[in-house]
Amino acid sequence: MIILAATPIGNLGDASRRLIEVLENAEVVAAEDTRTTQRLLQALHISNRPRLIALHDHNEKHKASELVELAAAQDVVLVSDAGMPAVSDPGYGVVAAAVEAGVTVTAIPGPSAVLMALAISGLPTDRFAFEGFLPRKPGERRAALAALAAESRTLVFFESPSRLAATLTDMGDAFGDVRRIAVCRELTKLYEEVRRGTASELAAWAEQGVKGEIVVVVEGAAPVEVSAEDAAAQVQSLVASGMRLKDACAEVAAVTGLSSRDLYQQALAAKKA
Known part of the structure; x- marks a missing residue:
């Protein structure tokens, strides 16, 4: 084996x-x-x-x-x-x-920098997404972060110390400078450190120079407040683009905080009407 x-x-x-x-x-x-x-x-x-x-x-x-x-x-x-x-x-x-x-x-099973950083970050752990290393090129990195701007799950990244300040600055631009972020450095080692704050606060710290293995944990996007009617319209739009109804309801629910089951039942009722 x-x-x-x-x-x-x-x-x-x-x-x-x-x-x-x-x-x-x-x-x-x-x-x-x-x-x-x-x-x-x-x-x-x-x-x-x-x-x-x-x-x-x-x-x-x-x-x-x-x-x-x-x-x-x-x-x-x-x-x-x-x-x-x-x-x-x-x-x-x-x-x-x-x-x-x-x-x-x-x-x-054994040590995991992803799970350890998530556990000690102080951010929600019930739903998370591990994104690995972001692209090295600034333009590609910004595009990747922009695509994650609406993600409601806690996000976990690996990052190089030399790129940390630039990445945190880009996170502030993409996500807004209000989300909680934890930068976990040298986990389980002698100089283990966790810094918590907003993107701008942590970028200012990182610009002074950081060493070691880095894991960045970012708070997910807050659910977007939309009416039930607007959410139903979003579901129908996704279905019209070729997505399965169940998947469309799950995606809209993740962004809005509404019940996926309620959206599904509402869509079925609309079909029968």
């Missing part, structure tokens, strides 16, 4: 007993950076020396079939440099190929 193994994102004490046991007995480990994985094995005092196969963004498409073929006969452990493989890290291509080939895929 393919075993996705979550590794510490900073503090080695977060390595689970299961992770250590699997690495101690692994024959093949696919690693985002084999040197980083070798250091992890040494730090965890693992005496096993498995066969290490490099698996990164540039070779995953080519390596996926090789790893799946190996996994048909023996366990293949897949690790990234930190956190859960396949979540903004190499691994998705291998999992997709394994599923296609009928090879079992499982995971050893």
Whole structure:
């Protein structure tokens, strides 16, 4: 089988007993950076020396079939440099190929910068969307943020320290400088820090220089207050464009805060009228 193994994102004490046991007995480990994985094995005092196969963004498409073929006969452990493989890290291509080939895929859960940042942000956690890294080019980044302006779920991003100030400024422009934002830095590490404020407040702080791994958590858009009649018209417009009625009701409900079920029943009643 393919075993996705979550590794510490900073503090080695977060390595689970299961992770250590699997690495101690692994024959093949696919690693985002084999040197980083070798250091992890040494730090965890693992005496096993498995066969290490490099698996990164540039070779995953080519390596996926090789790893799946190996996994048909023996366990293949897949690790990234930190956190859960396949979540903004190499691994998705291998999992997709394994599923296609009928090879079992499982995971050893563990540290996650996404979930930790969300949990400690102080922002709503019941519904959230992970957006990974925003585009590096300013124009593409602004377009991506503009497309998310109406998203009501809490948003989670990864960002580079060198681009953090510019990204926060763009967030203020796209979302308005009223939403709550938490910038989480160096999670689980010695200098762990969480800064909370508006986009402009945090951009001013970031312009002074920030180091480390960064996760940005942004409050979702407030529901737009619209009348039931206007909401029904939005549903009909989406249906007319080819969207299923159920999906159209869910989308309008997410933006307006109205009940998806009520919108659905209202649309059905309008059809019969």
